[in-house]
Amino acid sequence: MTAGGLKTRSPRLGESAPRPDGIPKVLGEFAFGNDLWADGMLWGKTLRAPHPSARIVSVDIGPALAIDGVAAVLTAADVAGKKTYGLETPDQPVFASEVVRYMGEPIAVVAADHPETARRAVAAIEVVYELTTPLVDADLAAEGTPIHPDGNVFRHLVIRHGDPTVQGEVIVEGTYEVGMQDQAFMGPESGLAIPDDDGGVELFISTQFLHVDRDQTAACLGLAPEKVRATVAGTGGAFGGREDICLQVHVCMLALHTGRPVKMLYSREESFLGHVHRHPAKLWYRHHAKRDGTLVNVEAKLVFDGGAYASTSSAVLANASCFAGGPYLIPNAFIDGWAVRTNNPPCGAMRGFGAVQTCFAHEAQMDKLAAALGMDAVELRLRNVLKTGDAILTGQVLTGAVPVEEVIRACVESPLPPKATGAMLERPGGAGRTADAHHVRRGVGFAVGFKNLMFSEGFDDYSTARVRLQDGVATVHCACAEVGQGFVTLVQQIAREVLNVDDVIVAPADTSVGSAGSTSASRQTWMSGGAVEGACRMVSEQMERNPGASYYEATFEHHHAPTEQLDENGQGNAHVSFAFVAHRAVVDVDVELGLVKVIEVATAQDVGRVLNPLQALGQIEGGIAQGVGLAVMEEMLVIDGVVRNANFTDYLIPTTLDMPNVLVASLIEQPEPGAPFGAKGIGEPPTISSTAAVAAAIRDATGAPVIRVPVRPEHLVFAADLVS
Amino acid sequence: MTDSYSPHPAYRLMVNGEPHDVSDAWIGESLLHVLRERLELPGAKSACEQGECGSCSVLVDGVLVCACLVAAVTVADADIRTVESCGSSQSLSVVQQAFVDAGAVQCGFCTPGLIMAVQDLIDRGIQLPHASPFDELATREALSGNLCRCTGYGRVLDAVARAVEASR
Numbered sequence: 086m087t088a089g090g091l092k093t094r095s096p097r098l099g100e101s102a103p104r105p106d107g108i109p110k111v112l113g114e115f116a117f118g119n120d121l122w123a124d125g126m127l128w129g130k131t132l133r134a135p136h137p138s139a140r141i142v143s144v145d146i147g148p149a150l151a152i153d154g155v156a157a158v159l160t161a162a163d164v165a166g167k168k169t170y171g172l173e174t175p176d177q178p179v180f181a182s183e184v185v186r187y188m189g190e191p192i193a194v195v196a197a198d199h200p201e202t203a204r205r206a207v208a209a210i211e212v213v214y215e216l217t218t219p220l221v222d223a224d225l226a227a228e229g230t231p232i233h234p235d236g237n238v239f240r241h242l243v244i245r246h247g248d249p250t251v252q253g254e255v256i257v258e259g260t261y262e263v264g265m266q267d268q269a270f271m272g273p274e275s276g277l278a279i280p281d282d283d284g285g286v287e288l289f290i291s292t293q294f295l296h297v298d299r300d301q302t303a304a305c306l307g308l309a310p311e312k313v314r315a316t317v318a319g320t321g322g323a324f325g326g327r328e329d330i331c332l333q334v335h336v337c338m339l340a341l342h343t344g345r346p347v348k349m350l351y352s353r354e355e356s357f358l359g360h361v362h363r364h365p366a367k368l369w370y371r372h373h374a375k376r377d378g379t380l381v382n383v384e385a386k387l388v389f390d391g392g393a394y395a396s397t398s399s400a401v402l403a404n405a406s407c408f409a410g411g412p413y414l415i416p417n418a419f420i421d422g423w424a425v426r427t428n429n430p431p432c433g434a435m436r437g438f439g440a441v442q443t444c445f446a447h448e449a450q451m452d453k454l455a456a457a458l459g460m461d462a463v464e465l466r467l468r469n470v471l472k473t474g475d476a477i478l479t480g481q482v483l484t485g486a487v488p489v490e491e492v493i494r495a496c497v498e499s500p501l502p503p504k505a506t507g508a509m510l511e512r513p514g515g516a517g518r519t520a521d522a523h524h525v526r527r528g529v530g531f532a533v534g535f536k537n538l539m540f541s542e543g544f545d546d547y548s549t550a551r552v553r554l555q556d557g558v559a560t561v562h563c564a565c566a567e568v569g570q571g572f573v574t575l576v577q578q579i580a581r582e583v584l585n586v587d588d589v590i591v592a593p594a595d596t597s598v599g600s601a602g603s604t605s606a607s608r609q610t611w612m613s614g615g616a617v618e619g620a621c622r623m624v625s626e627q628m629e630r631n632p633g634a635s636y637y638e639a640t641f642e643h644h645h646a647p648t649e650q651l652d653e654n655g656q657g658n659a660h661v662s663f664a665f666v667a668h669r670a671v672v673d674v675d676v677e678l679g680l681v682k683v684i685e686v687a688t689a690q691d692v693g694r695v696l697n698p699l700q701a702l703g704q705i706e707g708g709i710a711q712g713v714g715l716a717v718m719e720e721m722l723v724i725d726g727v728v729r730n731a732n733f734t735d736y737l738i739p740t741t742l743d744m745p746n747v748l749v750a751s752l753i754e755q756p757e758p759g760a761p762f763g764a765k766g767i768g769e770p771p772t773i774s775s776t777a778a779v780a781a782a783i784r785d786a787t788g789a790p791v792i793r794v795p796v797r798p799e800h801l802v803f804a805a806d807l808v809s
Numbered sequence: 810m811t812d813s814y815s816p817h818p819a820y821r822l823m824v825n826g827e828p829h830d831v832s833d834a835w836i837g838e839s840l841l842h843v844l845r846e847r848l849e850l851p852g853a854k855s856a857c858e859q860g861e862c863g864s865c866s867v868l869v870d871g872v873l874v875c876a877c878l879v880a881a882v883t884v885a886d887a888d889i890r891t892v893e894s895c896g897s898s899q900s901l902s903v904v905q906q907a908f909v910d911a912g913a914v915q916c917g918f919c920t921p922g923l924i925m926a927v928q929d930l931i932d933r934g935i936q937l938p939h940a941s942p943f944d945e946l947a948t949r950e951a952l953s954g955n956l957c958r959c960t961g962y963g964r965v966l967d968a969v970a971r972a973v974e975a976s977r
Contacts, residue, residue: 103909110917111905111924113852113892117917120851200842201835271856271864271918271958321856321918322958353857510946569916569959699912703964707915710961733861733956741949744962 095587097578098762101699104574105591106567118275118291118318123346126277127156127196129339130203130349131332132210133358134185134192137428137726138219138232141183141212146193149206154198156343158206163338166307172297172329176235177394177431179305179334185214186232186393187430188727189358196339196347219428219726223367223390226425232393233426239391239398242406242422244655246478249419251382253373257453261370261446262793264720265390266363266711268435269738270568272321274331274351274359278340285312286337291320293327293566296600305334306341313337316595323568324711325434326360328605329396357731361396361433362721364389364424366405368446372454373417378468382417383410383478387443389424389432396433398424403542404439406655407479411447412489412535412665413469418478420655428726434605436711437772440536445794448532448777452784462781463497466533471665480656486755486765488691489665493533495689495751496667501529502685502746505673513673513680515742520675527684528674530781533667534774537660538766539608539645546608547644549599550616552580554624555636559584561620562592565601565613570768571700572609576617578696579762583621599642607664607766610696615643615761646759662757665691666770668709668778670716671745674786679798681717681783686775687748693757693765701767706747708771714739715772716779720795820885824848825894831881840884841865841876844891852892852921856956863955866922866929867891873929892921895928904928904972911968915959923955927969931976943973 096102109115146158161168161182168182169175181190193210197203220229226237276290285308292298292315299315306313320327332349339347351359366389373382387405391398406422435441455462470489476482505511505527512520540546550563559580567573577589594601601613619641627637649657671684686709695701711719718737722729730736756763776794784791789804819832822843829848839858844850844867853876856864860875867876868890896902901909904927914920930951934943948969949962957965 101912104914106917107909107914108898108901108905110914110920111901111908112896112898113921113924114898115917116851117854119855120845122846199835201837269958270916271862271956272854272916273856320916321854322916324958350855353859571915699964703912703915703960706961706963707959708961711958732859733857734859738956738958739961740953740956741962741966742953747961747963 095581097582098696102574102578102697104571105577106573116319117272117321118289119272119350121277121289121318121348123277123279126346126348127198127343128200128203129336129347130195130207131191131335131355132193132207134181134188134190136185136214136216137188138217139185139214140217141181141185142215143213144192145211148209148211149195152202152206152209154202155195155206157196157339158193158210159338159342160193164305167304170301170305170330171395172397173399174395176233186428189430194335194339196343221427221429221726223388223425223427226427227423232428237426239395239424239426240402242402242655244406244418244420244478246480247417249382249384249417251373251417253381254376255374255457256371257450257457258371259450259453260792261368261449263366263442263445264795265365265723266435266715266719267357267721267736268324268326269736270322270324270326273353273356275349276318276332276336277346277348278336279346280340280344285314286340288313288315288333288337289318290315290333291318291327293323293568293605294603295564295566295594296596298330298333299596301330302333302337306337314596316593317566320566320568323604324436325438325605328434328603329361331359353733354731357736358728361431363435364391364401364432364442366442368443370446370450372450374454374458378458378460378465380413380415380469383415384419385409386421387423390427390429391424392427392429392431394431396431398432401439404536405443407477407659408440408536409443409447410478411444412471412533414471414475415478420478429723430721430728436708437536437769438606440534440773441776444532444534444773445777445780448774448781452781463493463531466493479651479659481658481660483663485662485757486691486693487665488753488755489533491753492665492667492689492691496669496687497531499687499748499750502671513675513682519678520680524675524677525673526676526786528672528782528786529669530778530785531669532774532777532781535663535665536769536773537663538611539606539661541648541660543648543650545644546602546612547642548601548612548616549640549642550613550620551598551640552620552624553636553638554584557586558588558590559586560590560592561617562598563601563613563617564594564596564598565609566594566604568604570604570704571697572613574697574700575610575614579614579617580621583618584625607769610764610766611760612643612645616641618761619643662760662765664765664770666774668775670778670782672779672782672786674783674801676787676801679801681796683713683717683745683779685745685748686713686778687750688771689751689753690767690770691765692752692754692767693760694754694763695752696762696764701752702749704767705749705771708768709747709775710739710744712772712775713744713779716776716794717796818882820882822881822889823886824850824889825891836882838881839877840879840881843881844876850891850893854918854921856918863926864919864922866925866955868925868929873926892924895924903975907968907972907975911964911971913960913964913968919955919957923965926952926955927972931972
């Protein structure tokens with residue numbers, strides 16, 4: 086409080102504190118990676134393979150080097166350290182040198198005085214390819230000729246739970262498919278590398294996993310980790326697409342080679358080609374139940390196409406398999422999970438991380454089972470919900486908050502939107518005004534999902550924070566990547582709450598403090614929030630012990646409870662905590678044209694505790710938008726390994742006209758034991774079952790089976806023809 | 810190619826009321842590139858360079874355009890307005906304040922383009938004599954050229970409602 090008493094109290098936990106970066110962002114002053122600039126800066130650009138599968142016969146960089154203004158052209162031969170990298174296993178080359186395994190794989194990079202010069206130089210590099218037949222069918226990968234020395238199977242995970250031979254009185258079977266979704270964050274990949282006098286390099290990078298970027302980059306550069314000083318540059322969204330490195334090594338190589346600062350920005354096309362995507366998946370299921378609807382067994386085979394390199398395929402498959410049955414008590418199960426290598430684009434992390442694909446399938450199965458039983462689909466779910474003390478498919482007993490019944494009830498009991506007015510502009514087809522009112526049918530669908538919070542299977546994904554308190558101002562230093570989710574707001578709220586101060590400075594996230602781990606797996610509120618809380622509590626204790634000190638400072642490393650690896654039957658306490666969610670979608674469908682308009686998505690979500698209501702709402706609405714996108718419009722079209730729509734003209738994400746109203750029926754606040762402030766991560770659940778709910782609503786409206794997302798008009802029109 | 814052709818013509822841009830002389834710039838540079846890389850005005854963002862996402866929205870002679878699709882040399886002496894003209898940290902514009910208050914900002918990459926589009930919507934709407942140019946469907950149509958991947962647009966639409974109310 087200032088002397089005049091004019092200063093207002095800054096918001097604490099549980100209040101809708103404003104973002105500290107909000108004002109710079111609305112002014113256009115916030116510096117994203119793309120906006121960085123340094124004296125004498127060069128522009129980097131990547132040459133990418135146009136083929137999904139080829140042998141590289143020769144690469145001639147001579148014509149590019151001859152262009153006026155070109156400072157460097159680098160290839161695999163210039164990689165000083167490790168030639169490959171990867172989050173789980175280092176199987177991905179920094180540059181392809183002998184074999185091309187996916188369309189868009191980097192061959193060379195150029196640094197030049199102007200982006201146009203760099204573009205011309207890239208075009209001037211002469212590469213002779215000998216084309217080979219791409220492996221593009223994931224079903225054939227495991228048995229096919231290996232396309233990489235590590236083989237074609239990233240992971241084969243079998244879960245045997247209870248007695249998988251048990252048969253139900255009622256059995257339903259189905260095969261489902263999920264297309265390849267892209268994170269499509271708005272700020273394309275970007276970074277600026279500045280060579281240091283000591284032979285190291287300073288890297289400003291749009292990322293979600295700073296320290297692992299640093300470690301992977303240093304290894305490939307052949308430098309000690311401390312020689313790569315990395316700082317999170319303003320990051321325009323991430324959603325999993327920045328968990329792997331992309332241009333990090335390239336831009337540092339160019340800076341070290343030329344001795345000048347180098348900036349690299351991906352175009353939108355390069356962004357689509359240059360980062361991992363959500364795994365496309367084929368999912369076969371057989372559900373067994375008693376006549377009263379009690380689930381007795383679930384069998385499934387999951388085939389996830391990981392594309393050319395491993396990325397996080399192993400962990401994605403683990404999630405898909407562990408949560409394959411949905412948030413239901415299933416005493417017996419056999420889950421046969423495969424993540425395989427193909428010549429399709431590499432796939433890895435995207436919001437929901439494996440749980441999205443299986444949710445679409447298990448919820449379709451639950452509706453199918455309800456129909457077979459003649460039972461209400463919500464009633465069937467309520468009969469089987471998980472509760473605290475129940476075991477999931479891995480045998481892990483749930484000890485925390487498990488409000489599955491609560492999210493279901495809150496969601497279904499919320500009021501439905503009003504009937505369609507029939508107004509032309511409100512019909513499916515939007516501004517195109519193509520739907521006839523008498524062809525429009527309304528449908529309502531419902532889905533439930535869950536996933537783990539934090540990394541699993543024995544991984545210790547700790548976070549670090551340093552807090553300094555001086556003259557009544559707290560400065561928090563944490564390397565957590567702010568990618569839009571609002572962690573910077575939460576940092577201030579936590580420090581104010583614990584230290585009872587109003588002024589909190591969030592220091593730049595860089596590698597001069599310990600790792601905060603990845604901004605993914607809905608983990609930063611828990612992990613880095615816990616680190617900030619811990620450091621603040623240490624500072625508080627110092628103040629109590631020594632009230633007159635000129636400043637106080639503490640560093641805290643926050644670890645979650647340890648987890649186990651899964652055993653040979655896929656059993657084990659592999660996960661830290663779980664979050665549960667329900668969605669109800671309402672759609673209008675023109676059954677003649679197959680056009681879908683999503684009218685509303687209602688949701689209830691298990692959040693532990695709401696720490697910032699406005700930011701929580703933003704995460705929920707934004708996550709549902711991505712779920713709606715996967716349901717009705719978003720897919721990377723990959724034909725014979727060739728990406729056909731690497732741009733926003735052809736890869737469509739929801740606009741204001743596509744996005745329905747979101748009704749938050751309830752945020753279930755049951756504090757989670759062991760979670761800082763009782764709060765669960767909230768970023769991923771909105772995407773998990775929203776897609777499945779929209780698909781169910783389309784089924785309800787049309788009678789079409791809807792076994793694949795995204796749903797296309799032909800899936801509905803031809804199905805309608807069959808029905809009629 | 811004739812002798813009079815120069816790939817690097819000199820021209821003047823009028824941006825936010827200030828003249829900027831551009832020389833030694835390649836003739837093919839977009840207005841977006843010149844603003845961002847030559848005039849130190851990075852507020853307009855580059856996210857698709859195809860006119861699909863609206864992140865680079867600016868006003869040229871009062872018309873909302875994607876700066877990525879405009880060759881800079883073709884708008885010499887036009888009245889160009891960018892997000893940098895909208896407000897200051899001491900005095901946010903009504904639209905900017907509404908975005909902050911409504912929670913319409915997450916990663917913020919689309920935000921400057923949206924600020925321009927919403928300001929344009931309000932400026933045009935206020936001139937209209939008939940009722941409710943800001944009904945929800947009209948607002949959704951007006952902003953459908955500005956992609957946002959974080960928010961799902963809910964708080965953006967709330968920000969528009971707040972800004973319209975504050976502008977009346």
